[in-house]
Structures are given as C-alpha cells and as structure tokens.
Amino acid sequence: SAVISQKPSRDICQRGTSLTIQCQVDSQVTMMFWYRQQPGQSLTLIATANQGSEATYESGFVIDKFPISRPNLTFSTLTVSNMSPEDSSIYLCSVEGLNGVEWNEQFFGPGTRLTVL
C-alpha cells in the first residue's frame, strides 16, 4: 500500500477565509481523489484530481469553491474557499493505481479535520 500524508491534520478557521489542504503520496499513483465527510455522515466524492489538467467535479461541487491542483503524480491540493460553518468536515484524499498497477484498490489519507467558526 501507499503511505499517504495530509497537511494540516486539523484546523479551526474563521468564516470567510480559505484553507488549502495538501496530500502527499510516497509513490507515484495514477488516480487521486478528494472526499468530504460531514459530521456523522458518510463520504462523498468532491472531485477527481487530474494530473496536469483541471479536476473533474461531482454534482454539487464547483471549482470556485473547491479549487484543486495536481502538479505531479504524487501530490495534490484541495482549497476550501470562502468557508462557512457548513464546510466543517473531514476532508480525505485517496489514491489508486500505485506505480501504475493495483487498479481499484483505493487507499485513503488520514484526513484533515476542519472546523469553521
């Protein structure tokens, strides 16, 4: 499996500010995804982070609110923009296709626990 790290692990932010979350993998991966887990809820896919191109967003999520970057095969960032208390969630990155193989086994980072006041 891959070693996945996320920064920050948790943060408390003020309404109206933005936070960028980093996801770093110790090996090259084909796919990277960003999920949101609202308090007491299941995980919902925000977007697929595409290397070298714009992310693919799921219904209900837009680039202006959740801009995503993926400059290479081991790193991605998710920004939560103009935050409101409703954005308080755990944000998780996941990866698939470790070193080009092992399709359809997704591994998750430890998550970033965000609280917006």
Place this chain on the structure above:
Amino acid sequence: AQKVTQAQTEISVVEKEDVTLDCVYETRDTTYYLFWYKQPPSGELVFLIRRNSFDEQNEISGRYSWNFQKSTSSFNFTITASQVVDSAVYFCALSEVQGAQKLVFGQGTRLTINP
C-alpha cells in the same frame, strides 16, 4: 445510478459475540467492485477488502468473513468472536470498473463492542 445501502445505523453487541453488517447495492453495471472500509475513532479509513463482481466466492480473513450474493445484490460482512478493538464505523462501497473508479459509499454502520 449507483447506490449503496447499509440499513443498520448502529449495532451494539457484547464481546465475543458474532455480528453481521449488511450491505445492499444497486448498479446498472455488469462489472463492478465492492469494498469494505473500517473507520476507527481516530478517523482514518482502513481498507478491508475488495471484491470483483465476477467473483462470488466467500472470503475469510481471520475473524472476518464476507458473503457476496449477486442474486440479492448483497455483500455482507461478519465478524466472528468480536473484540472491543472492532468498535468502529464500517462502510460498504461500490465502484465502477471502467472510468474514474470513484467510490460510492453507504451511510455506514457504527459498531460498538462492549466488554
């Protein structure tokens, strides 16, 4: 559209009891993957198993076993001789084989094992 239903919101059992977590799914795809993940109180998501839709054999891994029945679109998870460390939220998930392989998660079942 794909959908995963975990009807049991919470389960509480006494240690050493066996417990089964139910998962029912919907998909129009003929090929797909099914997953189970464990989320302990610390919050990280731990991969437990992946099952290809072509493989209906049941699987056993230590105290864990999985029963995949395509005829009823179910992929149930059983923990035998449960332990306190098994306490967690368990998620069942589904992904397509082609395309982006994004995961569709069920709502999760919170399992509490009491000593």
